Amino acid sequence: MRSEKTTLIWVVKMLMIRTQKVMLYPNRHMAKALDRLCDYRRYCWNEGLATWNDMYDLYTIDSSSPRPSFYSVRNELVANKADWQYELSARTLQLAIADLGNAWQNFFDKTQPYWGKPVFKSKKSARQGFKTDRAKIVAGKLHLDKPHGVKNWYDIRISRHVDLSGVLKVVSIYRENGKYWASFPFEVNLDDKPQTGDSSAVDVNVGHLDYTAGVINTLPKRLRKLYQRIKFYQKQLAHKRVVNGNKATKGSRYVAMRNKLQRDYRKVANIQHDIMQKFTTDLVNDYDKIVIEDLSVKAMQMSHVASKGLQRSMFGYFRQTLSYKCEWYGKELILADCQYPSTQRCSKCGHIKSGNDKITLQGNTTHRTKHSEYVCYNCGAVLDRDENAVANLLDLI
Template identity: 60%
Template structure:
């Protein structure tokens, strides 16, 4: 029976409570009535997440197109590169790892009784706080980047990666999880639908990394580029050298050009 009064959320006044006030929000609520509310607790505080519908409207056509090559830690596109694991996130992950070790040590030493310790609860609260900070930073970064894409480009090409299968490998699974490949695709998909932009998904077998953007030659076998580069030809992991036409470029920039070739 919650209501929205003057842009603020008003809940029922509990019995026996004299002073009662509307719940403050980050911005004035645009809805007239509450349809769905999710209540969650974090660090001893309660939060209400409200959902509402709003007409997005089509974005103006720009006549431009771009492609995004997603990598662990950064996304490359025609305008440059965006870092999805900035220094502040790396610092938070180190702190999270430190708190996880402390909690694990307390559980090994005290078993089920560890959860009753005030010191244990304090460390767990700090861990939850840092997890929330990480989620907020990453969400803010992806939302701003995807909004920039739909504002500036009419056609956007991305790789249709099989994230679940890639996560099964232990080489870069943690980095892929932190880079949020799946969430990036999800956000970009619904924003393109909202604003009338065209999203092109490259086939999972499309060799964007191994293909030469100049002549179309595709590397196979011992000539392929790996995370360690190419031992046969002595090239680094970020170097692309075509053995047919002699074309050379940064590996990620070459992949962007190959993805861009899928636009019409």
Template identity: 70%
Template sequence: WGKPKFKSKKAPRQGFKTDRAKIINGKLRLDKPLGIKTWYDISFKGAKALDGDLKVVSVYRENGKYWASLPFEVEITKKDKTSNKTAVDTNVGYFNYTEGKVNTLPNHLKKLYKRIKHYQRQLARKRVVNENKATKTNNYVKTRAKLQRDYRKVANIQHDIIYKFTTKLVSDYDKIVIEDLDVKKMQMTHVASKGLQRSLFGYFRQVLTYKASWYDKEVVLADKYYPSTQRCSECGYIKTGEDKVGLDGNRKHKTKHNEYICYECGAIMDRDENAVMNLLNLVA
């Protein structure tokens, strides 16, 4: 096979795995490399709270920073039964449920997305000017590192929101109703495709499903064609044709996007709250 080929220094990620890492006195201890005289353990926050059997550790360098992934095998303690139920209505930028609203696209993410757009344009311009040689220049590598850094920040912020929200749901409720959305078809419209992708509908369902199985909670999927938005939660009337509520409301009746007015019983409600109540009726 010949000599081993080392990764290029310009590769976005360098790393290795080890099964000999240990947590000692609240610090991460890795094997001492040959030829190194002084070698120190790595301290980090929250190390003393870690509990369980440490598995294969991944250490990697990305965008000039070093990271370590520490997987622990732990026993999952069951959550207490609450006999409560809730429903989650997914929207672009936020989730609605019985206790209120959770914002998945907070304002500080808008600055990051603007910066990401700026770096993407810079990289595209460099590729147009220099063609295949662009990716080998130092300026291109630096700009790409900045872009990756902001992507990582966005992912960390949104994943933190999803994990905290799903943990609250499985802790407080025994039955959780969500919509079985066909996200790919919804992304076909250019108006909402970017917002849908950033709202992490699929990731939310994935995390909620495996957490519910851990803690013996039930996730109920509403049918794809269940009219949670068009149905009146008070009388059951379903809007059809020109009376339907769209992303921008209803042009015929000149209603806003967040309004639901029933033309059968005259009820006036918030559109998202009405959808949550309709989903909740599936487990009534």
């Protein structure tokens, strides 16, 4: 009897957290409940921070005293709970103190990008929110855990254009400009993208991104119109503050115009994020290796020459999005050194411009060449500046 050899192929799937931001449509009862939870989150944070500071001061004075931790501060707040706190979700307090503990851990690590001591939350902040790990999606609606003694409790309608598949983790809910939003982190299984064998390079510029297959416009016409309207609202608000002083911010017209300004800023962010998300998805679908420049975006924004254009072009967001998508789908992201002369090097002969021959943001005044033109004085090649930079980045593969 002939034995047949069976080969089992195990498909390894990677568990990743994919977050979706959705808009909430609560009724008047749930809107009041969300407002109370937002205020309760701020109260727990401030009370926990005050308790933490007192414990830490006592620890620095007397080393025999216990060092403050998440557990000690949480137990102190739970033991001193007031009666009104039992009408609200207990998970709000737990997660607020957990985030406070993480903030204190980051305070002792100066390598963090936004290093600093935790500060108290203000009720005047434009964004107020809370977290919960007991939220569920029931029949396409958001279901929060019902506190004790509350009669009017309903599920909350959400945007219908989102994919609600996966295991739901800790949900962040916040209120901004009178509207309610939620961030749904789903744990999903991600398979590696099929290998294409192709490579590409991306040269970032103010207003557009150049890569092997073409150009992506990051400042389309609709964005420019929104920026013009934002500039008008900012001038009007500044004028009201100059004329009326501190009383201006309390006026109804000031608040209405500020809401319009925040609305347009949100539209701008949605358009920019949509452009970057679609472009980075196309890159990881079509290419196995992608080369980008390792730019110091913060240092570049300190310059007054093109700081506004750099901010609007979202260089940092592009790199962040492309990095985690390459990690998700098993693609290789290559970072070119910030000193690599991708713009000054000739992709034909390898000659590197120096001194008065260098190309600047205004081109080359010595040889009277344009900003978008690269002329090699070694081999005589005349190239497009951005296409030449993309070709130089591809040579690093």
